[in-house]
Amino acid sequence: MSLARTALRLQAIEALNADPVVDFFVQGRIYDSRIADFDHREPVPVMVLTTEEDEAEAWSKNNGGAPFNHVCDLVIEIAMNAVSGQGDEMALNYVGTDRELEAMLDLLEERAVEAITAGETPQAYLLRTAVTRRVPKMKSSRFATDQTGEKLAIRLLTLRVELKGEDQRDVRDVPAGPFAQLPEPLRTVAAGLPEGSGRQTCVKLNAALSAEPRIPFLGADITHAPQPFDPDIAPDRAHDIATGATVGDRVAIPDWSA
Amino acid sequence: MPSLFAALASAASATVDAVFAEGFTIEGRARPATTAGRVDVNAGTVPSTIRVSYPFQGVWIAAGAVLHAHGRAMTDSTTRGVVAEQPMVDVDLHSLLERPHLGDIVRRDDTGERFTVTRFKAVDFGRALVMLAEIR
Numbered sequence: 117m118s119l120a121r122t123a124l125r126l127q128a129i130e131a132l133n134a135d136p137v138v139d140f141f142v143q144g145r146i147y148d149s150r151i152a153d154f155d156h157r158e159p160v161p162v163m164v165l166t167t168e169e170d171e172a173e174a175w176s177k178n179n180g181g182a183p184f185n186h187v188c189d190l191v192i193e194i195a196m197n198a199v200s201g202q203g204d205e206m207a208l209n210y211v212g213t214d215r216e217l218e219a220m221l222d223l224l225e226e227r228a229v230e231a232i233t234a235g236e237t238p239q240a241y242l243l244r245t246a247v248t249r250r251v252p253k254m255k256s257s258r259f260a261t262d263q264t265g266e267k268l269a270i271r272l273l274t275l276r277v278e279l280k281g282e283d284q285r286d287v288r289d290v291p292a293g294p295f296a297q298l299p300e301p302l303r304t305v306a307a308g309l310p311e312g313s314g315r316q317t318c319v320k321l322n323a324a325l326s327a328e329p330r331i332p333f334l335g336a337d338i339t340h341a342p343q344p345f346d347p348d349i350a351p352d353r354a355h356d357i358a359t360g361a362t363v364g365d366r367v368a369i370p371d372w373s374a
Numbered sequence: 375m376p377s378l379f380a381a382l383a384s385a386a387s388a389t390v391d392a393v394f395a396e397g398f399t400i401e402g403r404a405r406p407a408t409t410a411g412r413v414d415v416n417a418g419t420v421p422s423t424i425r426v427s428y429p430f431q432g433v434w435i436a437a438g439a440v441l442h443a444h445g446r447a448m449t450d451s452t453t454r455g456v457v458a459e460q461p462m463v464d465v466d467l468h469s470l471l472e473r474p475h476l477g478d479i480v481r482r483d484d485t486g487e488r489f490t491v492t493r494f495k496a497v498d499f500g501r502a503l504v505m506l507a508e509i510r
Binding site for chain 2: 129133139143144145146147148152153158310311312313314316
């Protein structure tokens with residue numbers, strides 16, 4: 117369930133990096149849940165992507181969950197500062213004035229929302245088909261400061277994302293492949309990730325989960341003994357076994373995948 | 375032309391180091407590249423192939439001041455420390471080959487302790503502070 121959040125972050129970063137406009141300006145500086153403080157000399161613009169409020173209401177009011185309608189806030193912090201030097205903005209793709217700064221943040225936000233909700237790249241398509249169901253709400257707030265002597269503006273973009281539920285474990289579903297232990301949708305996302313830290317994280321998760329072997333449910337053995345139809349005679353298990361009155365049956369689950 | 379005081383401070387810097395400084399080693403760290411040719415900002419650091427490891431001299435500063443969060447009439451021993459001053463190295467800019475980057479590793483040669491660089495602050499008169507965080 118919560119690994120759907122991991123899948124969301126990993127694939128959302130892939131989708132954002134795949135967007136040509138975002139890639140041109142941000143140049144891969146999209147951080148997954150960065151904790152460390154930013155040095156003000158670090159290159160900007162940057163995006164920090166986190167999954168915050170996460171709630172799930174059971175689909176069945178009667179039985180409760182799982183499965184749940186899993187809704188998670190995907191928060192993207194887009195930060196950028198202005199450079200003052202003449203010509204610097206051309207060399208570095210940065211901006212020189214407050215007006216351009218705000219416009220550039222608007223541009224990056226526009227592309228980020230587009231990449232996650234309606235992007236046409238294969239990465240965005242995988243995000244929409246495997247991880248997210250829809251984005252029912254978005255919110256964007258602004259923060260700006262020049263306290264460190266540099267003009268910095270931040271857009272805090274919050275996308276409420278309805279996630280596709282992890283598949284309930286089907287007895288006939290025997291996953292295969294290098295990420296077989298991961299639940300969906302992380303398994304699909306992991307398989308599509310390029311070589312790098314995202315994939316390495318999935319390898320570690322997969323290894324951590326392989327301690328619990330997943331044995332396919334192929335059938336059940338049932339042993340029963342016919343009893344006389346008389347309420348006065350109580351069943352006697354030891355007697356049935358001793359007299360050989362028991363019958364062994366095997367119920368096999370048909371393999372529908374074949 | 376620098377002021378007389380700046381010139382004197384600069385000259386004194388070497389003397390300060392001769393009296394107080396000890397040996398450190400800095401190791402440049404970098405993040406690997408992605409398949410798309412960008413820096414993989416979410417990966418762990420690996421030894422940099424460009425910025426080499428080199429020894430330098432600096433003055434070790436660890437004030438050890440700890441601020442405890444507590445109300446009135448409570449002793450420090452009953453509360454946790456919440457803020458402590460970072461350890462840092464006061465260096466002459468000439469002893470560094472380049473500006474240390476966030477995430478570089480500094481080893482204190484005398485004790486073998488290892489730290490990561492969290493901040494680099496140029497202070498006046500040709501000296502700078504390399505602020506560190508202990509690697510446990």
